Amino acid sequence: MISFELAEPKTLNEAIALLDAEDPEVRPISGGTALMLMMKSGVFRPSRLVSLQKVEADYSRIERGSNGSLRIGAMASLSQVEHSDEVRRVAPVIEKTMRHLSNVRVRNVARLGGNLAHGDPHMDLPPVLSSLGAKAIVAGPSGQREILIEALFSGYYETVLKRDELITFVEVPPQAGWSSSYIKCTTRSADDWPALGIACSLRIEGGSIGDVRLMISAATEKLTRLVSTEKVLRGQKVNEATFERAGESAMAEAEVIGDSRGSASYKSELVRVYVRRALRQAGLGETQP
Numbered sequence: 001m002i003s004f005e006l007a008e009p010k011t012l013n014e015a016i017a018l019l020d021a022e023d024p025e026v027r028p029i030s031g032g033t034a035l036m037l038m039m040k041s042g043v044f045r046p047s048r049l050v051s052l053q054k055v056e057a058d059y060s061r062i063e064r065g066s067n068g069s070l071r072i073g074a075m076a077s078l079s080q081v082e083h084s085d086e087v088r089r090v091a092p093v094i095e096k097t098m099r100h101l102s103n104v105r106v107r108n109v110a111r112l113g114g115n116l117a118h119g120d121p122h123m124d125l126p127p128v129l130s131s132l133g134a135k136a137i138v139a140g141p142s143g144q145r146e147i148l149i150e151a152l153f154s155g156y157y158e159t160v161l162k163r164d165e166l167i168t169f170v171e172v173p174p175q176a177g178w179s180s181s182y183i184k185c186t187t188r189s190a191d192d193w194p195a196l197g198i199a200c201s202l203r204i205e206g207g208s209i210g211d212v213r214l215m216i217s218a219a220t221e222k223l224t225r226l227v228s229t230e231k232v233l234r235g236q237k238v239n240e241a242t243f244e245r246a247g248e249s250a251m252a253e254a255e256v257i258g259d260s261r262g263s264a265s266y267k268s269e270l271v272r273v274y275v276r277r278a279l280r281q282a283g284l285g286e287t288q289p
């Protein structure tokens, strides 16, 4: 049994003051679904955990702005996000993603902030939120800053967050004119960790792709935006030939790594097929086969 201090601050400011920019053994804890596994396996031995469970209720609230944007408190549970009418109205792709994100027991406990801050490239929400153009609002001792979710991850299980910073909210911009999809390819059960995640958002203008955001996760070291493939797509007609070219381009662009869910060459082939499918789903509204 590891002995450590458990702090349960009642305000966000107190929580930030209890963190330590220099000490990796001091960490915030939200739902604890990731952190507790790391502690049980001995990968992480804390000296102090700063629980965010009792901070102000504002940080669990989900609100829709008058312009159609969405603001989600980082302490909202994944189940809260899944069942929110506001979330469904602005970005139905989030609700769909939740249905296959682990199981209801994990979703009831895990929090949005923990899901993003953990930095695991296999997480389902970072690619989805990035393709929606979402940003994290982060608070620390010197104030607030905003980080696009697509720029939050610096490496394998690494983020650009400082040790004394907390994610407080996630803001999703208005989605009018955009259509989005996320396809998670699992090689075991449907709600398993993905071998590959592809998220895309398309803005279609007069039958052509006006703008696009295309993200890959799980098969790469960190969440990655496929910028070259986006260039291949912009201005092109929304049809099967365009999607096929994009699949080939993504396969060439993505720096895929193998793991227990598939070799690099297998995942590379998955990229080709799943980019095509995700684009078809967003572009033509087709459901996953």
Ligand SMILES: Cc1cc2nc3c(=O)[nH]c(=O)nc-3n(C[C@H](O)[C@H](O)[C@H](O)COP(=O)(O)OP(=O)(O)OC[C@H]3O[C@@H](n4cnc5c(N)ncnc54)[C@H](O)[C@@H]3O)c2cc1C
Residues within 6 Å of the ligand: 027, 028, 029, 030, 031, 032, 033, 034, 035, 036, 052, 074, 100, 101, 102, 103, 106, 109, 110, 111, 112, 113, 114, 115, 116, 117, 118, 122, 123, 124, 125, 161, 165, 166, 167, 168, 191, 192, 193, 194
């Ligand atoms: C059996 C199982 C299966 C799973 N399958 C999937 C899956 O298929 N897809 C998927 O996406 N996820 C999956 N997960 C992961 C799950 O989604 C994460 O464990 C969860 O989202 C982490 O949230 P948490 O609140 O429990 O984080 P915690 O464990 O509390 O924290 C995780 C990390 O984030 C830090 N942190 C927490 N909150 C904040 C904050 N507000 N600001 C800054 N840092 C913070 C902590 O210090 C820690 O480093 C699975 C988990 C389990 C246990």
